[in-house]
Amino acid sequence: MGNKDILCEISEKLYSLLVVNQYAAGIQQPDGKYITCYFPVTPFVIENMLLCRGSMGCYQQGYRTNSIKWVCLDFDCKDKRNPDLNMLYHTAIQPMTELLDNLNIRYLTEFSGRRGIHIWIIFDSIIKKDKGYQIVQKLLELSALQDEIQEFWNLDKFPATDSSKGNIVGKQVKFPLSCHKSGLQSYFFQKEFIEESDAGEEEFWYKQLMILKNYEENNIEEIEERLGLDSQVDNEEFRYKYRQYLLLDKIPITVEQTIKLLGKTKVFKDIFSRMMRGQAHPRDWTVLLGTLAECDENSELLKSMLMQFPNYDEIKTVNNIEKLREQYFPATFRYLYHLYDMPIEDGLDPEETGFHYLLRTAGFEDRAIEKYVSWNEKKVITDISSTIIKEQNYLLENDEVIDILLWNHLRNLNEYDRCYYNNLVDKIVKGKAEECIEPDYLLYHRKESEVKIRTLISLFTKDRVVTTHLAIMLYERLQNKWDSYSYHVSLTSKNQIFYPWFSSWKRYISEIRTFLDIPFMQNYEVFYIDLKGFYNHIDFLTVYNTFEKDLENESANIFQYLVQYNDKLMKKVHGGYRIGVPQGPAYARIIAEMFLDKVLKKAYKGFDVKLFHEYRYVDDIVIFCNPNMDGDALYQNIRNTLLAYGLPCNLEKSQYMGFISELSKQQRSTLLHADKMTYELSETDFRGPLLPFERKEMLNEYLLNHEFDISMISYIFGRKTFVNAQRWYIVHHAKDIFISQIGRGSSFRKFYKYLFQHEDTCKQCLEKGLFEEIPVGTINFHNFLSELYLFVQSQEISFELFEYLKTMYLKKISEEELDTRERDVWSALINFQQEASDEY
Template structure:
């Protein structure tokens, strides 16, 4: 429909003009009040607000920053029953807008739909809230009515910003979006010239006129407005940054503005900076800029100040992340960047050049220096064997069921001649040479998931981890493969990690589901959920190869064939001759599984109108939201019959067609949002800010103290950002339950023991009460206890006296008991460690 397209276009423009905070919005409740909801703000949400006649507040300042991009004067009639809006326009708005016209400051006037008029002044770039407040004050001085209105009995005025500080304010104040429909009023709208009440606010003519006004509006240059108002910005941060110069490699000086302008000559960086300027950047935008600019100057000051130019800048967080991640990310080639952003490469752009190389070349850096950084790009993180080894070390610690010490030591002891051997082997594989490569020295761990279900997890040897992971990364690069799920996304530009961290990926997955579940404008959408049964166990690697056959060149096909043959041999050894399935654990298997499911899902979705379908997938955990004018039941039935046909059985106990969101029961919402297993409400993070003591007590009561404890939540509770009160509560009330548990992920126990070994108070209590004997000796719990203890001693994160007590009071007593062979070796090794040596080095 034409009207729907107009509304979509309006939503996109409103988003670009008004939105700075991409984390939150004020959602109007039935009683007219607005409450803050945290979710990924997007044009899609605004579009649905407009379609459903809803009302939503737009927060003025960037999340936890002091930056804004618009100021607003909100004029109201005090008489709520019989507001004289025409009088308000004549006596207040007209004198003010006449002054703005004289100053040539561009503005928008908007009838609020009830008893007021907003005057918006929007800017091209973000700037400090303090400066915005000074602009408001200067305009008040120049327009007498603004200073007199506070004593007026008929009119009133709210200003945004109302103060010059954002201290202690996470989201700032909000003004409702234009074209919102207040529950106690009509649809608001923008008007030009003299105010006239409109009655046809749903017609195509009206909406088209609104779109035209917004399209024609040109935001102000902050420097021009400051000049016109004679505001002194000598000490303003934005001014200092604009002219500060940096010395690039080769002694070339450049300002942060010049860097942005040069990189913006390319479409991909132009769009990245536009998103950052509007305050709606993607997570990968930040990493792309970091990787591109980190190497520009010795102290990474340039990249810091480029970030500082944009909204949502958080100084503490940015410094911390740059220090933590700066050396871990490489500049990306344009070929890679244009692919991941889905943009067509311009004719004048070299796909093999990086943004860093482009910037330095355009700045006139000498050719010999350019040559030194020519091969510094994401290709190195994919193809370099030594980097793959580094990534596998992190993958072992983060993802393996047991962070096996023996495999860790293998990875740590690799030499250059090992890497050369692996490189030669991979070269032979790429050339299609027949190689005898038999899986060996792999380890199998059994995870008890319930009384009825045990899952086998596989840990490959150091050699096989590196070779299979490196080949899988090369394969994805050669066929330009990426997938639309939130799980196991390859972090191509990182020289430290294979995938983006699951913790943030799972968070993003839930955030997008929350958009539909929490925002009332979405409650007419229909939802269904599909879960596959034993997904990894039923993947036919040969079928995966065949499904990609048409996009494989010779080298890619040789890699795929090798991985297929390797996987067949491995699975036959694990499953007594059955080749079907991929092992759970190895990175190559994660990659192949994601590629396959994405391919299968797209083959079905392309038969339908994909503009009406929103799919959110984490591995085989799939949630579908469909527009009300789409037959979602037909899609559900199609998928339910399709997956078994390709060898992937559906979990009938979990898969369900729910229907409209507004008809969901409380339990059904819990299932879709996974709040029955965990949510992120026990975390102090970028969304919540610092929690007050009462808030912490309330959340503890809601999620821990009044619910049965679940060992499966250990990984979250003992995660990095969880409130310490939750961790202490678990140690006080649930430690014996945790110590005696057998079920659940090994990584959950590992998180618990990493925390415990650094918490002297509670490990002492456990030792005093002889509670270590509760740990089942042939369980994943014990394996992670003993391997994590080894790392704690090696890394000196456990106090020597505590370690000495564990040796004397526990390890020596279990030595004569039959343990798993691998665990027994670690116990004996720990008994040989001298605690005094660790004490001297700590």
């Protein structure tokens, strides 16, 4: 065997034993220092390092994770000029290796090439960083070397801490067999330390290869037992939801091959079937995006596949891929089958992803390597960071008013804040939280009609981050999947708490329409249930008691804390009355969905679930019953069960309607929510998605034949509407919007966003004095201020338009009319200067 072959084998062994971070390494610079470089770390790279007598730093932990595969003790002589390596070996290395021998822990000893010796302990599987730290600390404790090390030797520990917080790649150790610029060849040795004189010769390399080949990795459980450490947990909580990969080479696979191979699994077969029928679920698209987007540099395979399906929109598809490809990754089969509520078939590895399955079955497994990344295996500090991002987006999209002070605080959280939240969550999960945080919130009253006012709550930063994070943790632990089209928690998105609302509502209406409009389903019976003040009647203690049997200790701790927090919050809001959950916060939506789903499942006991079909959007429930069952009995049982859990039905709206064939026009309108026309514009009864000209005709017909409706502005000024319809609405109804005290905050934000993006239209409204019609102190006014501030902060509004707004409107507002928070935002806008734009 020649040198080249030996080095090839050595590089394979080094890669197998040591490389965890597969695409980052420390590269030595001319001055001897190392810098982090990102590239695929492969055996080929290591082999070239050996051939060229180079040096490379090996990072210990997986990229942005707390996953490691080895620990290392790096002993150095303090005397840099005259290092006594023999003394180091006999006084530090030998006592430690004798301890390891006695404990039957297998290790490698390596001369570093300068003035140090490394002891490597390598495991046969990935372990947590904190476990590696415990092992290092325990070994040092048992060796009694601490005092001597401090006096005579330096010691670098890998890992040096038990946390991966703030550290993307971890510490680096020079790859064994490197040649440092200021030192000699490093090498492994066994038993006594002897300085090698034949470094670089074939015999030397062969000896190194034999040491590596004969090394047997350690089993973590055996080491834990020998050291008296607690066993590393391996349960559902720590399983992968998805994995990430690094592409090493092109994957020459066709769309047809991809569909054929992935279609051998039930989950992908169903996805492709729905896509072919033009009936894809929103999550089908994101699953395919995560699975196939990284198959090539520009996602050409994914684009080519989507072109095969009906309703393909090239511009929309390209834009969505560019926007979202960094946010979705290949999901494991375990998670996919759970997501679709399907039993996993025999022969599938639950921890394998669709991407890896495709490569493996196509014979291209060697063309991608896995990054050791799993959000579920990250420390809570990392998850908290993700929750903060999700809450920033949730605030922008869902809060009734974007409170600017709250927004700025949420987006400027520092590492101290994240650490504080992380520690608080950790204490809560372990049941060690001293007391529940005191709720801090803002209250808004949305006027929905002349007689109906809805109270909405925006939690302050700490409250919203902690409660949302706890609710998501609880959702994951309970593996709860509810039968609803509303607020489904998304575990595959890095930016959003829930799946998109609009597409969920469309699917909900589509399912109902299927029963109502297809002739051969007219013999089904149908009933409708609307809950009376759903959120206001939820007793959180009843919710906890409903789930108590399903809770292990830590889940119970989370739930109990949320009960305490919610009770405190509602007592402050209602003046001592604890019943209810707030409308607005994400945690309340998650818990409410879990609770209602659980109660409904209890109501279904004793009935054959195959004989009826439930469709629910939050508390809006439609059930179709097979004519062979007693549908009225089910209806009565559901009502009674809901009431038993404190959830009364709205008797004015809830009704057993009977056969579909006998429904009145009003009943059909109720089931289809025909008054909410905006949700119907994307499809016709049987033809599927509307063509652009059809949608334009429908919209124009509606605008000309209906009176002004403030609820329409969310759709009119959304992304899916024709420009001419928006212009028409501005011409005919701009004043109606400006003067309105009724309407959703998010709707007003879309309206003002449209104006700030269309300078001429905005100036016309200013010149007509329409902005001065906005009633100060209303949801309308709050959202004008906040949207303008966000546009200035992001520099999306032209300076000329902003100055015109200040002159024509802002400076005319009386400061005395504003409350404290409005005044702060108004003052910031008034005092804004072009040169100070970076401050806002």
